[in-house]
Amino acid sequence: MGRTINIATLLLVWLSLSSCYESPYIDFHSYQELSEYNFIRNGWIPEVVGNDASNIQETYDNTNHQVFGKFDFKNRPLYDSIFKSYDPVEANLLIARIKEIKKPQYPSWFIRLDDIKNDNCVLAKHENFYLIMDKKGNSIYFLR
Numbered sequence: 001m002g003r004t005i006n007i008a009t010l011l012l013v014w015l016s017l018s019s020c021y022e023s024p025y026i027d028f029h030s031y032q033e034l035s036e037y038n039f040i041r042n043g044w045i046p047e048v049v050g051n052d053a054s055n056i057q058e059t060y061d062n063t064n065h066q067v068f069g070k071f072d073f074k075n076r077p078l079y080d081s082i083f084k085s086y087d088p089v090e091a092n093l094l095i096a097r098i099k100e101i102k103k104p105q106y107p108s109w110f111i112r113l114d115d116i117k118n119d120n121c122v123l124a125k126h127e128n129f130y131l132i133m134d135k136k137g138n139s140i141y142f143l144r
Helices: 002-020 031-035 076-084 091-100 113-117
Strands: 025-030 054-061 066-072 121-126 129-134 139-143
Touching: 025 031, 031 054, 076 121, 076 129, 091 113, 091 129, 113 121
Parallel strands: none
Antiparallel strands: 025 054, 054 066, 066 139, 121 129, 129 139
């Protein structure tokens, strides 16, 4: 009986500790839904996210404060003009930065590195976020 309790206790401790290392994932359908929480104000989502944002996804790591995220938008001219005011980034530097991030893991829904390499995106940096705007679609990916 005592051994069963010890094994159960160890299992509970292991499960608790292993859950601490998971990267949370968030998914908001709209900017209005996102604005009900403090993700933008607390620096987990870039301020570029506008009222027309939808399908907002993000995974992050609390320990190292790194983030991968994405959102879709409708107003292309607005985001084109916003990106012109941000600092441009070279593809090789951005890819190197992405490869440095070990946690959270590179999400399957994030833009492919080949799309960044092949000039299919507009790349920029604003504050502590790197931003990647798809040239063909209305999506912006971000990381920190």
